[in-house]
Amino acid sequence: MTKLRVVVIGSGNIGGIAVRCLQGREDVELVGVWSRSRNVGVDAGLLDTDQPCGVMITNNEEEIFALLPDCAVMALNVRDPLEAQSVNGEWHVKLLERGINVVTASDGSLVFPPSHADQAYVARLEAAAQKGNATLYANGQEPGFVDHMALLATTMSNTISRITSYELFNYSMVQDRNEMALNFGFDELPEKPAILEQPGVQLYVWGGPLINVADKLGYKVERFEELYEKRVAERDIEVAFGTIQKGRVAAVRIRTSAYVEGREAIVVEHVNRMCDDIAPEWKKADTHGCMRVEIEGDPNIAMECTIGDRSKPEELGYDGYLMTVTRIVNAIPYVCAASPGVTSFRELPLTTPSSALRSAATSVDHKILKPTSARSH
Template sequence: MGCNAIGAITRRPDLDLVGVWVHAPEKVGRDVGTLCGGEPIGVTATGDVDDLIGLRPDCVVYAASGPERDAAAVPDYVRLLEAGINVVTTSSTGLIYPPSYYAPQWRAALDAAAKAGRASLYASGIFPGFGSDQLALLLSTLSKTITRVTVTEVALNDHYPVAEVMTDAMGFARPLDFEPLLKTPGFIAMAWSAPILLMAEALGVQVSEVRGTLDRQTADRDIEVAFGTVPAGTCGAVRTRAAGVVDGREAIVVEHIIRMARDVAPDWPASEFDATYRVDIDGEPEVHCWMALGAAEGHGAGRAAMTATAMRVVNAIPFVVDAPPGLLSSLDLPNTLPRHVFG
C-alpha cells in the first residue's frame, strides 16, 4: 500500500514526497524508489519518526498493517497530529466514521491531538471505504423510497501477504474449529459498524443495533497464496455479514466474501473478477449496480484493489490539508477528485 502511495505522489506535480518512515532495519537508509522495485528517486527511508516530523510535512500517508494495527497506529496518529501534521490512513478502517470508533478513549485522544495541532485525520479505502458506503450513497440519489441497502464485496485475496491478518484474524489456513478474531462475539458488528453508521447518518435514519454473522468453507486441495499455503481441509473462504437495524428491520447490510481460490465455496456469490463491489437498493426504484477493479480472470485485480485503496487517501490529501481541524469522514469532504491523472 505504501509503495502504491509513493508511486502516485512522485508523479504528481502538486505533491512533493519529502520522507518515508520504515520499520524493518534492512530498509533504513535505502532509496525508497528501489525499495518499491523501481528507480531511485532521491528520498532515503528513515526508521526514526522524529526524522519524519522534523521535515514538517503537510500530510502523512499512513499505510502500516499487522494484527495490532490500531493499537500501534493510534499513538503514531496522536504524535503526528499534535505536531500539526495531517494524516490520511488506510490502516484504521474503523475511523472511516470517527463517531462510531470502537475505542472511545482512543477517539478522545485523537480528537484532542487534532485540536492541539490544528490538524486533521481521514481514513478511507475501497472496502471499507468507497465500495462499502460512498458508492451506495451516490446511487441513493436516484431513490424515492428505500427499504434496504446492501453492499457486497466479492474478492479473491490470494495476493494479500500479511500472514497474521489472514490466519489469526480471519482464520484462513486454519481448521474450522479454530477461533479467529472474526469469531469473537461482537467483532463483526464492531468491524463493520463504521460504513453502516456513516450511511445511516447520510440517509437520516437511526440504527438501533448492528448484527454480525460469520460463515466459513474449506479448501478441497492445497492452495499456494501470497502468505503461504492454505492446506486442504482448512478454511479457504470467509463470509461475513453485518446488518444495521432500522425500525426493527435489517435495513443497511454489509457483506464481505473472501476466497483464496475461485472454486472454493462455489455456492456463494462469485465473480469472474478478483475484486467486485455490488450495491443493491430495494425500494423505488430498485437499483442494482456492480463495479469491478482490474481485468477479469486474475490479471491483476488484486493489485488494482490495493491501488484503489491507496488512491482513496492520496487523492484526498489536498482536501484534508484544506479541511478544518478534526477527525474527518467522507461526509465532511467534497468528492476527492484526482488531480494530474491524465497523461
C-alpha cells in the same frame, strides 16, 4: 505552485505504493519515509518500483518531524484491528499536535468518526488536531469507498427495503499466508477462530460504515448482528502462498447487519474464496474481484465496481492495495485545506486526483506484491 510536503509512515504494501503514487504530481512532494526496522537506508522508490526517488527510509521519528511536512500518509500495518487503535493513535496524536495533517487507511473505524465505539479516543484525536491546527482523514477501499458508493446509489431511490454492500473476491493470488490465516482463517482447520470471527471485531471494522449510511438517511441503528461462516477445501488447492490442503478453510462469508425500525436494513457482506467452485450457494462475482452495492426497494438498484484487468487476475491483490492508497493520497490537498479536526468524506469535497492525466511514467508494468519478507511496516 508551492508543493505540499508529504511523509509516509510505514514501508509495507500500502507505504510502498503510496511512495509511487506521490511521484510526478504538481501539488505534492514526498520528502520522507519512516519504517520500524527493515528497509532503513534504502531508497523508498525501490519499495514498489525499480526506480529510485531520492528519499531514503529512516527509523528516526525526529528526522521525520524535522522535515516539517504538511501531511503524513499513515501506512502502518497492524493485522489485529483491535490493536490498531493504540499503535496508530500514538502516531496520530504526535503528528497532529505538531501541525501535520494525517491521511490514513490504517484505522477504518475512523471513516465515520461519530460512529467510533471509543469516543474518548476520537476526542483525544480532535484535541490534538485543534492544538496543532491540523486535520485527520481516514478512508480506504472498504471501509471508505464502498460506503461512499452505497450512499451515491441511494440518490436514485424512492423507498428502500435493504442496502447490501458486497465484497466478492478470489484471494488465491495473495502471497501473505499469515494475513490470510490470522484475519480470515484461510488454510487453518475450521475449529481455529480467526481474528474477524471473534465477537465484536466485525463491528469494529464495519459498524462505522453501517452507522454512517443509516445516519445519512436519517435513521438510528437499533442493533447489529454478526455472522461468520466457513467452507473447507474438498481437494488440495494451489494458491500463491502454497497449498491449502483438503479439509482446511478455503472460503469464508462474513456478514454484518444493522437493524433499523425492527428489520435488517443495511448489510456489509464479504464472500472470499480461494477457488471459484467452492461454496457455490454464496454470492459470486463474474471476475476475480468486485465491490457491489444492491438496493432492494423502489426501484431495485445494483452498482458494481470491478477491480483490475479481467485478463490479469494475478494483479488483483495489488490493485486492491492501489485503490486503498489512492483514496487517501488523492485526498491530501483537500485535507490540508480543510478546517482542523477529525473529518470524513461527508465533509470533504469529492477528492478527485491531481495531475491524473500526467505521463504514466509512475505506473508499474507488473503489479505483483512483493513477498512480505522484502517489506516492513
